[in-house]
Amino acid sequence: MIPGFENFMQDVLWCxxxxxxxxxxxxxxxxxxxxxxxxxxxxxxxTGDKGGxxxxxxxxxxxxxxxxxxxxxxxxxTFQSHEPEFDYLKSLEIEEKINKIRWLPQQNAAYFLLxxxxxxxxxxxxxERDKRPEGYNLKDEDGRLRDxxxxxxxxxxxxxxxxLMVEATPRRVFANAHTYHINSISVNSDYETYMSADDLRxxxxxFEITNQSFNIVDIKPANMEELTEVITAAEFHxxxxxxxxxxxxxxxxxxxDMRTSALCDRHAKFFEEPxxxxxRSFFSEIISSISDVKFSHSGRYIMTRDYLTVKVxxxxxxxxxxxxxxxxxxxxxxxxSLYENDCIFDKFExxxxxxxxxxxxxxxxxxxxxxxxxxKRDVTLEASRENSKPRAILKPRKVCVGGKRxxxxxxxxxxxxxxxxxxxxxxxxxxxxxxAATNNLYIxxxxxx
Amino acid sequence: xAAPLGTxxxxxxxxxxxxxxxxxxxxxxxxxxxxxxxAKYPNLGQKxxxxxxxxxRLQKGQKYFDSGDYNMAKAKMKNKQLPSAGPDKNLVTGDxxxxxxxxxxxxxxxxxxxxxx
Numbered sequence: 001m002i003p004g005f006e007n008f009m010q011d012v013l014w015c016x017x018x019x020x021x022x023x024x025x026x027x028x029x030x031x032x033x034x035x036x037x038x039x040x041x042x043x044x045x046x047t048g049d050k051g052g053x054x055x056x057x058x059x060x061x062x063x064x065x066x067x068x069x070x071x072x073x074x075x076x077x078t079f080q081s082h083e084p085e086f087d088y089l090k091s092l093e094i095e096e097k098i099n100k101i102r103w104l105p106q107q108n109a110a111y112f113l114l115x116x117x118x119x120x121x122x123x124x125x126x127x128e129r130d131k132r133p134e135g136y137n138l139k140d141e142d143g144r145l146r147d148x149x150x151x152x153x154x155x156x157x158x159x160x161x162x163x164l165m166v167e168a169t170p171r172r173v174f175a176n177a178h179t180y181h182i183n184s185i186s187v188n189s190d191y192e193t194y195m196s197a198d199d200l201r202x203x204x205x206x207f208e209i210t211n212q213s214f215n216i217v218d219i220k221p222a223n224m225e226e227l228t229e230v231i232t233a234a235e236f237h238x239x240x241x242x243x244x245x246x247x248x249x250x251x252x253x254x255x256x257d258m259r260t261s262a263l264c265d266r267h268a269k270f271f272e273e274p275x276x277x278x279x280r281s282f283f284s285e286i287i288s289s290i291s292d293v294k295f296s297h298s299g300r301y302i303m304t305r306d307y308l309t310v311k312v313x314x315x316x317x318x319x320x321x322x323x324x325x326x327x328x329x330x331x332x333x334x335x336x337s338l339y340e341n342d343c344i345f346d347k348f349e350x351x352x353x354x355x356x357x358x359x360x361x362x363x364x365x366x367x368x369x370x371x372x373x374x375x376k377r378d379v380t381l382e383a384s385r386e387n388s389k390p391r392a393i394l395k396p397r398k399v400c401v402g403g404k405r406x407x408x409x410x411x412x413x414x415x416x417x418x419x420x421x422x423x424x425x426x427x428x429x430x431x432x433x434x435x436a437a438t439n440n441l442y443i444x445x446x447x448x449x
Numbered sequence: 450x451a452a453p454l455g456t457x458x459x460x461x462x463x464x465x466x467x468x469x470x471x472x473x474x475x476x477x478x479x480x481x482x483x484x485x486x487x488a489k490y491p492n493l494g495q496k497x498x499x500x501x502x503x504x505x506r507l508q509k510g511q512k513y514f515d516s517g518d519y520n521m522a523k524a525k526m527k528n529k530q531l532p533s534a535g536p537d538k539n540l541v542t543g544d545x546x547x548x549x550x551x552x553x554x555x556x557x558x559x560x561x562x563x564x565x566x
Binding site for chain 1: 480482504561
């Protein structure tokens with residue numbers, strides 16, 4: 001059965017597969033996961049956290065002995081990507097939190113990924129070493145130098161197998177190009193360049209060059225008092241290396257073509273949904289701010305996430321989205337308290353499945369939602385330790401909006417707003433998802449019949 | 450004696466008013482929430498979602514420290530200790546001069562991630 005082409009909601013049952021991380025009463029801030037990303041084959045899964053660390057999991061080969069168990073993800077490598085810094089000139093504290101990780105497509109035996117914090121992007125090389133040279137002339141097996149006068153013969157060192165060692169080395173550091181905080185990085189389909197976007201500017205880099213980058217978007221007003229919107233996310237088109245999109249805090253998306261001019265301040269397309277003026281409130285602009293934008297794998301659509309909805313846009317139609325899905329509309333009557341506790345500013349991400357037929361995004365109470373674009377059916381699932389028996393099927397969850405609450409439902413007032421699922425990832429070709437719940441990483445797979 | 454204001458002049462039942470408000474809230478939940486917020490914070494900015502939020506966002510991470518002020522304050526205080534920050538160490542305002550004790554610990558995470566454990 002080709003994943004994604006079946007009638008999704010009827011045929012796919014999501015099961016618990018694994019959970020990474022510890023059960024702590026108090027969560028250490030550094031352990032909070034801040035980004036999750038599969039690589040292009042789905043063999044590797046990377047996470048970044050607030051403490052600046054990256055952990056990479058690798059899928060084990062499927063074994064013939066346990067055919068009902070799909071390959072599990074085990075730790076492959078872990079390293080400290082970024083450290084806290086202080087910019088003395090500007091009196092700015094720079095967090096080590098990893099905002100985004102993006103993989104490069106694999107071109108040789110090593111793996112490459114970009115990781116970024118608020119100010120600096122780094123290119124990391126992750127490679128395996130399974131042989132080492134033995135039989136040196138000038139040093140012994142412990143590495144101590146031998147007395148040259150004692151050496152009477154000459155031998156050629158040979159490579160002998162050793163226990164697999166995975167090394168991560170920083171190959172490039174792209175620093176000092178952003179005055180404001182980096183929110184996105186995106187690898188271009190040419191595999192030679194990538195972009196980094198902050199609140200007001202987007203820069204284009206060549207992977208080989210770290211001391212220069214081209215500024216391709218600059219929305220900083222001459223007078224900062226006139227500032228009305230910021231860039232919230234940006235991404236390159238998956239196939240057209242000249243095209244990219246960026247979203248704003250005002251709920252708009254601009255598509256730019258780098259062939260038209262060096263500075264892409266003038267968009268090629270402008271996507272905005274007309275607003276009903278009678279619905280306008282103090283909260284309108286805040287909840288319309290787009291927290292994530294993602295191209296479909298096909299390149300035909302973009303998906304945007306704002307506070308209460310996920311929208312799918314056709315690149316050929318700028319005046320409104322073709323699909324709008326309500327993530328948690330019941331929060332509309334809670335906006336006052338969500339503003340007071342800052343939750344209204346939470347930035348949720350959204351993802352496509354491999355065939356672009358299903359989209360997924362997170363919510364509160366460790367709930368996450370999936371929408372089938374074909375059948376228009378949706379489901380709410382929960383990432384919790386209570387449902388963490390191996391291959392346990394996840395039961396759909398329901399939030400009760402008012403009136404009588406059924407036995408399995410949870411009322412809006414009982415939702416835990418500190419348990420937010422901001423980051424999720426979907427395997428590029430299979431029904432395997434990774435869901436970050438604060439300091440725990442859950443991996444769910446569809447039931448193998 | 451004049452009757453207290455408000456008595457005998459209402460034509461609506463108090464229950465009716467409440468029902469109207471409820472209907473309004475259901476039809477326009479955002480507006481109802483906005484009213485709640487304005488009731489709590491009457492001085493809330495005239496520009497909703499505008500510059501105030503964006504400025505706050507752009508200035509994330511900004512700390513203020515003037516070495517001149519710091520050394521002057523130290524000299525003034527001589528042997529006495531500098532006043533330390535109150536419970537909110539992130540807010541440095543007024544006469545308070547930040548001291549090394551006030552800065553939150555910025556240790557890097559040398560501990561391996563628990564995800565890898």
